[in-house]
Amino acid sequence: MPKRITLVSESDSGRNERFRDNRTGTIMSRQDFVKQIENERYDNYHVRVVNGVKTPVSNPDRSENNNLD
Numbered sequence: 001m002p003k004r005i006t007l008v009s010e011s012d013s014g015r016n017e018r019f020r021d022n023r024t025g026t027i028m029s030r031q032d033f034v035k036q037i038e039n040e041r042y043d044n045y046h047v048r049v050v051n052g053v054k055t056p057v058s059n060p061d062r063s064e065n066n067n068l069d
Contacts, residue, residue: 004044005033019056030056
């Protein structure tokens with residue numbers, strides 16, 4: 001089963017910035033993905049604040065299928 005979300009691009013500092021929903025083909029900015037997670041559209045992800053910036057992360061579990069990389 002392919003990953004639901006894959007990382008498309010990151011900033012020079014290494015912050016994940018653009019994501020692709022492999023089910024729909026939608027490309028999302030970090031901010032858009034955060035909004036989608038907050039609106040409970042992605043069950044296996046949550047939002048953390050890292051250095052003052054809302055950041056999408058996969059929920060901890062044994063599966064590598066939902067890791068953002």
